[in-house]
Amino acid sequence: xxxxxxxxxxxxxxxxxxxxxxxxxxxxxxxxxxxxxxxxxxxxxxxxxxxxxxxxxxxxxxxxxxxxxxxxxxxxxxxxxxxxxxxxxxxxxxxxxxxxxxxxxxxxxxxxxxxxxxxxxxxxxxxxxxxxxxxxxxxxxxxxxxxxxxxxxxxxxxxxxxxxxxxxxxxxxxxxxxxxxxxxxxxxxxxxxxxxxxxxxxxxxxxxxxxxxxxxxxxxxxxxxxxxxxxxxxxxxxxxxxxxxxxxxxxxxxxxxxxxxxxxxxxxxxxxxxxxxxxxxxxxxxxxxxxxxxxxxxxxxxxxxxxxxxxx
Amino acid sequence: xxxxxxxxxxxxxxxxxxxxxxxxxxxxxxxxxxxxxxxxxxxxxxxxxxxxxxxxxxxxxxxxxxxxxxxxxxxxxxxxxxxxxxxxxxxxxxxxxxxxxxxxxxxxxxxxxxxxxxxxxxxxxxxxxxxxxxxxxxxxxxxxxxxxxxxxxxxxxxxxxxxxxxxxxxxxxxxxxxxxxxxxxxxxxxxxxxxxxxxxxxxxxxxxxxxxxxxxxxxxxxxxxxxxxxxxxxxxxxxxxxxxxxxxxxxxxxxxxxxxxxxxxxxxxxxxxxxxxxxxxxxxxxxxxxxxxxxxxxxxxxxxxxxx
Numbered sequence: 179x180x181x182x183x184x185x186x187x188x189x190x191x192x193x194x195x196x197x198x199x200x201x202x203x204x205x206x207x208x209x210x211x212x213x214x215x216x217x218x219x220x221x222x223x224x225x226x227x228x229x230x231x232x233x234x235x236x237x238x239x240x241x242x243x244x245x246x247x248x249x250x251x252x253x254x255x256x257x258x259x260x261x262x263x264x265x266x267x268x269x270x271x272x273x274x275x276x277x278x279x280x281x282x283x284x285x286x287x288x289x290x291x292x293x294x295x296x297x298x299x300x301x302x303x304x305x306x307x308x309x310x311x312x313x314x315x316x317x318x319x320x321x322x323x324x325x326x327x328x329x330x331x332x333x334x335x336x337x338x339x340x341x342x343x344x345x346x347x348x349x350x351x352x353x354x355x356x357x358x359x360x361x362x363x364x365x366x367x368x369x370x371x372x373x374x375x376x377x378x379x380x381x382x383x384x385x386x387x388x389x390x391x392x393x394x395x396x397x398x399x400x401x402x403x404x405x406x407x408x409x410x411x412x413x414x415x416x417x418x419x420x421x422x423x424x425x426x427x428x429x430x431x432x433x434x435x436x437x438x439x440x441x442x443x444x445x446x447x448x449x450x451x452x453x454x455x456x457x458x459x460x461x462x463x464x465x466x467x468x469x470x471x472x473x474x475x476x477x478x479x480x481x482x483x484x485x486x487x488x489x490x
Numbered sequence: 491x492x493x494x495x496x497x498x499x500x501x502x503x504x505x506x507x508x509x510x511x512x513x514x515x516x517x518x519x520x521x522x523x524x525x526x527x528x529x530x531x532x533x534x535x536x537x538x539x540x541x542x543x544x545x546x547x548x549x550x551x552x553x554x555x556x557x558x559x560x561x562x563x564x565x566x567x568x569x570x571x572x573x574x575x576x577x578x579x580x581x582x583x584x585x586x587x588x589x590x591x592x593x594x595x596x597x598x599x600x601x602x603x604x605x606x607x608x609x610x611x612x613x614x615x616x617x618x619x620x621x622x623x624x625x626x627x628x629x630x631x632x633x634x635x636x637x638x639x640x641x642x643x644x645x646x647x648x649x650x651x652x653x654x655x656x657x658x659x660x661x662x663x664x665x666x667x668x669x670x671x672x673x674x675x676x677x678x679x680x681x682x683x684x685x686x687x688x689x690x691x692x693x694x695x696x697x698x699x700x701x702x703x704x705x706x707x708x709x710x711x712x713x714x715x716x717x718x719x720x721x722x723x724x725x726x727x728x729x730x731x732x733x734x735x736x737x738x739x740x741x742x743x744x745x746x747x748x749x750x751x752x753x754x755x756x757x758x759x760x761x762x763x764x765x766x767x768x769x770x771x772x773x774x775x776x777x778x779x780x781x782x783x784x785x786x787x788x789x790x791x792x793x794x795x796x797x798x
Contacts, residue, residue: 184592195580280576284637287540287570288593289562486543 181290182298189302193268202267203310206260207317213253214318216241218325231450233330234337234424236322253318254424257311258417259381261345264310265352266373268303271366272357273482278366296482300350300357300475307349315342336453337423344423347468348416352377354474361478361485380411388414415467419460426450493518493645493677494539498548501534501701508534510701511548516679516694518644521671523692524681527795531701532681533573536647539679540570553644566594569638569646573653575630579623583614583633586622591640608636612666628659635666645677646670652687664691685791699795720745721761725754726779727770734775741765752778 193199217236240251273296276282286292315338323329330338355376359369388408395401408414427450451459494516501509509531516522524532537543539550541561550557552564577586584605591601609618612632617625625633631651638646648667652660668691671678682688688695695712697705705712727734730752738747743759744766756766763780770777 180595180597181593184589188589276576279579280572280574281578282576283542283572283574284570284576284590285593286542287565287568287572288590288641289566289595290593291562 181288182294185285185290185295185298186302186305189299190305193302193306199267199306202263206264206310207314209260210253210256210314210318211321213241213251213256214321215325217253218322222325222327231331231334231426233322233326233328233334234426236326237318237338237341238421238424254420255417257314257345258348258413258420261307261311261349261416262352262377262381262413264307265303265349265354266356266370266377268306269299269353269356269360270370270373271360272299272303273360273478274364274366274369275360277364292483293479296357296361296479300354303353303357304346304350307353308346311342311345311349315345333426333453337426337456340423340453340457341420344416344419344464344467347464347471348412351412351467351471351474354471354478358474358478358481361481380413384408384411384413409463409466412467412470415463419463419467422451422456422460426453426456491518492516493520494522494552494679496535496539496548496550499535499538499545499550500547501531501538501543502546508701509538509545512698512701512703514696514703514706516677518677519671519675520694521668521678521680521692523688523695524679524698525683525685525688525695525791526681526698527683530683530698530795532698533649535698536570536649536679536681540564540568540647567644569641569643571631571634571638571646571648571651573650575634577622577625577630577633580621582619583609583622583625583636584618586633587636587640590637594641596640604640605636608639611639611670612636628655628663631655631659631663632666635663635670639670639674642674643676645679648678648680650681650683652682652684660687661690667691685788697791697794704794721758721782723756723758723761723763723766724779724781725756725766725770725777727752727754728776728778730754731773731775734770734773737769737773738766741769 214236217239220239220241221232221236237253240255242251273282276285282295285295319330319338352373356369356373359372360366363369363372388404388411391404391407392401395404409418492515494514496512496514499509499512499514500507512531512535514535524535526532534543535550538545539552539557541550541557541564544558552568555563555567557564577583578589581589587605587608588601591597591604596604606615606618609615612635614629614632614636617629622630622633634651651667652663655663664687667678667680670676671691680688680692689709692709694708695706696703697712730749735747735749735754738744738754738756741762742765743762745757745759748755756762758766761782763782767777767780
């Protein structure tokens with residue numbers, strides 16, 4: 179246990195002393211603060227501050243209304259795009275940089291179990307994702323309270339907390355993917371390009387594919403197959419589950435695709451769902467996100483455990 | 491007591507045999523030199539001994555512990571310096587060593603103390619807070635030795651500890667290794683492809699070629715075996731007269747005498763230094779220097795690894 183603690187501690191120190199991570203953190207932080215600030219200004223300027231869950235709307239309404247739909251302008255869509263970057267930056271050279279440095283053969287010749295190393299790297303990355311996301315959500319909430327002049331209700335707080343937990347798991351998936359590539363490929367450049375490539379594909383190209391299918395759908399069956407295609411994207415899965423969580427009026431997850439593409443108001447109910455009902459309608463998405471993370475981790479784990487040290 | 495042992499140790503990668511039925515016994519307290527050309531299987535053998543690589547067949551053990559099945563216990567009592575020494579470049583020397591101490595279950599003040607002592611032992615005390623990135627190859631190698639010292643293992647495996655280091659640095663490192671083996675009562679297994687380095691500090695040598703142990707023993711035994719019983723002696727005289735040469739030739743066991751200015755190179759059937767010096771002083775010659783030559787071993791080492 180103490181060796182696991184030692185490696186985790188060192189990895190955490192590395193992350194927080196890493197200029198690459200710090201720059202990314204500051205950029206994301208600045209972007210989020212700007213978006214929340216603008217959204218809060220919009221809300222504060224609007225006459226009807228009395229709507230349901232006004233506080234949560236800060237996190238889902240686009241801060242700018244007249245922009246291209248491909249550019250994320252709400253807190254939620256920005257997090258869906260940027261949390262992967264946090265995970266990837268933390269994991270993209272986790273294993274292979276130690277191989278190239280020769281530090282891995284030093285590490286495995288110490289009296290510690292080999293899985294301690296990869297477990298600790300994953301845990302340290304996850305903790306860093308958690309710290310990043312928590313600080314972003316806390317600061318955003320603070321800005322919201324200041325600008326709107328009202329605190330979140332207990333339920334809103336609960337929903338934000340749920341968003342936080344799922345956001346950490348979602349970041350964990352991308353961390354796991356990056357660690358997987360760093361275990362499979364010896365060159366850090368290769369693993370980095372692959373992780374970032376997967377991210378770019380799902381963040382920017384994949385939406386074009388499924389929205390075009392939706393645009394051509396003329397029957398319910400076709401629309402459903404479009405939803406199925408969309409759900410193959412971890413980014414879509416996360417967005418879907420989090421929209422349901424943060425917009426309580428959403429009836430069920432399957433209508434989200436249309437929410438993104440057509441007038442959202444038609445698909446919202448007048449009475450919002452309870453927290454528990456929202457959760458029930460998105461739990462499959464959440465389970466899949468968790469499973470994807472586990473699969474990435476297990477493959478890296480097995481590869482790392484059975485690797486010949488000779489190859490290091 | 492046998493510290494390191496292998497029995498029919500074999501490692502195959504797809505269709506090449508890297509280590510071939512290796513049988514080794516290294517006693518406690520020895521400095522054992524593992525000699526062989528690149529690709530002879532030295533590193534693979536060390537990795538199998540440390541439990542980092544699984545043997546295809548046979549077994550390796552350290553202090554009676556099976557390296558494959560009791561890897562963790564083996565790692566607790568053995569230190570390892572890989573050929574490509576790895577440290578975290580963006581961290582200080584001290585931090586790197588503290589990490590090793592922590593990984594070995596030594597924390598806080600005890601760890602600090604061990605780190606300071608180890609850094610002082612290898613002469614890096616005033617560099618302890620510098621980043622490893624600024625270290626030269628020789629300094630990194632000394633840091634690796636400090637790393638071993640922190641662990642205080644019963645046996646240390648040094649894989650090519652002198653590769654890529656300048657001659658002065660090599661001497662320094664080798665002397666440091668010899669000193670540690672003496673003071674800390676550590677068994678040391680050192681691999682190298684340079685005979686001169688092995689000869690400098692090792693008490694025992696095993697010559698490895700294509701995964702097979704082709705010769706083994708103490709340096710003296712090996713020299714004898716290598717020269718097929720012949721010994722080369724180099725004598726430097728103040729002045730060489732034909733008289734002296736003639737007198738040396740009468741000594742029983744002298745096979746040949748070569749003169750090069752003031753130096754005589756004698757090939758003999760055994761170590762005849764006593765008889766030779768008597769033969770020289772009888773004729774009034776003055777010996778300025780006399781030594782047993784090692785070139786025969788070097789020759790034979792080359793012959794052995796070519797022939798195998």
